[in-house]
Amino acid sequence: MKRKLRMGMVGGGPGAFIGEVHRKAARLDGKIDIVAGAFDINPEKSRQMGRELCISPERTYNDYKEMIRKEKALGEDAIDFVAVTTPNNWHFPIAKDFLEAGFNVMCEKPMTMTLAEARKLRDIVKKTGKIFGLMHNYTGYPMVKLARDMVRQGDIGKIYKIVVQYPQGWLAKPIEREGQQQAAWRTDPKQSGAAGCIGDIGTHAANLAEYISGLKITEICADITSFIPGRPLDDDGNCLLHFDKGAKGLLHASQVSIGEENNLAIWIYGDKRSLEWHQEHPNYLYVKEIDAPVQIWKRGNGYVGKKSPAAARCTRIPSGHPEAFLEAFANNYLNFADSLLCRVEGRKIPADYLDFPGADEGVRGLAFIETVVKSSKARKWLKMPQA
Numbered sequence: 001m002k003r004k005l006r007m008g009m010v011g012g013g014p015g016a017f018i019g020e021v022h023r024k025a026a027r028l029d030g031k032i033d034i035v036a037g038a039f040d041i042n043p044e045k046s047r048q049m050g051r052e053l054c055i056s057p058e059r060t061y062n063d064y065k066e067m068i069r070k071e072k073a074l075g076e077d078a079i080d081f082v083a084v085t086t087p088n089n090w091h092f093p094i095a096k097d098f099l100e101a102g103f104n105v106m107c108e109k110p111m112t113m114t115l116a117e118a119r120k121l122r123d124i125v126k127k128t129g130k131i132f133g134l135m136h137n138y139t140g141y142p143m144v145k146l147a148r149d150m151v152r153q154g155d156i157g158k159i160y161k162i163v164v165q166y167p168q169g170w171l172a173k174p175i176e177r178e179g180q181q182q183a184a185w186r187t188d189p190k191q192s193g194a195a196g197c198i199g200d201i202g203t204h205a206a207n208l209a210e211y212i213s214g215l216k217i218t219e220i221c222a223d224i225t226s227f228i229p230g231r232p233l234d235d236d237g238n239c240l241l242h243f244d245k246g247a248k249g250l251l252h253a254s255q256v257s258i259g260e261e262n263n264l265a266i267w268i269y270g271d272k273r274s275l276e277w278h279q280e281h282p283n284y285l286y287v288k289e290i291d292a293p294v295q296i297w298k299r300g301n302g303y304v305g306k307k308s309p310a311a312a313r314c315t316r317i318p319s320g321h322p323e324a325f326l327e328a329f330a331n332n333y334l335n336f337a338d339s340l341l342c343r344v345e346g347r348k349i350p351a352d353y354l355d356f357p358g359a360d361e362g363v364r365g366l367a368f369i370e371t372v373v374k375s376s377k378a379r380k381w382l383k384m385p386q387a
């Protein structure tokens with residue numbers, strides 16, 4: 001590494017949730033410095049955040065447009081990439097403008113507000129040739145990569161069925177009416193998009209199912225609900241899924257399931273073996289076969305690395321010392337940063353560095369959201385757009 005990468009951020013102001021997670025995760029491996037930002041919709045709060053992060057006042061901006069203009073003017077000293085950590089309605093305009101100004105982008109999910117915008121953004125990524133990451137952070141867990149590699153290597157056999165769930169309970173009361181920041185925009189269609197819970201966490205579940213199985217969702221029969229009276233977007237959703245190659249599945253996501261925190265979990269049932277993984281216990285992967293005891297594969301052991309070099313690459317500490325959310329988040333940054341460093345240093349990017357979600361997954365996320373919403377409204381099976 002000849003130098004560290006320079007990161008800018010849009011969003012992640014005082015009291016914001018995911019911006020701070022990005023900052024911690026991006027810095028975990030010492031390859032990235034945060035040097036600039038337009039951190040908040042309120043310029044005064046953006047400056048406050050800049051001061052807290054010890055970012056120079058000249059590079060703490062009032063808004064993202066000023067940031068693009070002034071960073072561009074810095075030429076070789078400008079940021080290498082920007083992380084977009086605002087609510088959903090801002091992802092498209094901000095990512096588009098940075099890409100077109102020549103910057104690489106790490107963007108939060110869902111990638112855009114509509115499928116049409118997602119397709120446009122994917123075209124812009126292709127046209128500009130810039131590196132674009134989409135923060136489906138659950139793909140960053142080593143045991144998720146191990147599961148994906150077991151499927152790829154044929155250990156599971158033909159996949160019959162996938163069950164994936166993401167229940168939470170934090171929106172079981174209408175806290176958006178008490179001004180809770182994260183609830184307020186998530187339940188507002190103008191800032192969140194066509195779906196609430198399904199867009200916020202259902203897309204993570206759908207992405208995880210496709211990432212591990214290598215299969216694509218082709219058809220959906222969905223039933224989404226807003227249990228809180230007057231809430232304009234769904235806070236719960238249940239979907240039957242058809243995948244390609246004949247696999248079938250179930251996906252449920254909820255933000256009104258009291259007692260559930262981030263209970264993302266997945267079961268993959270094949271004709272040879274089955275897999276089971278829980279985000280709240282992420283260092284273990286359960287492997288099951290007929291007439292044999294359940295195997296528990298544990299993160300950080302040599303046998304995991306032998307099976308899955310991608311899992312080993314994304315493991316920092318020995319087995320038994322738990323790694324979790326921040327490290328998985330950091331793994332997407334690790335692959336993104338190593339890809340970008342190759343670009344900066346004029347080296348070819350090895351395929352294993354490119355193991356992070358991007359614009360194609362962003363398009364699939366929006367196709368998933370729109371198909372779920374339409375299917376639930378029409379009360380019937382619908383095909384999910386594939387491109």
Ligand code: NAD
Nearest residue numbers: 011012013016017018038039040041085086087088108109
């Ligand atoms: P938040 O409300 O906590 O923070 C949003 C921040 O963006 C605030 O500081 C706000 O002032 C700022 N902002 C809004 N518009 C802006 C603009 N135009 N310019 C600059 N700053 C602006 O929201 P959050 O919970 O952190 O979610 C942010 C995004 O991250 C959403 O898209 C959400 O879906 C995503 N998210 C992803 C994960 C994950 O696990 N990958 C988890 C949580 C949130």
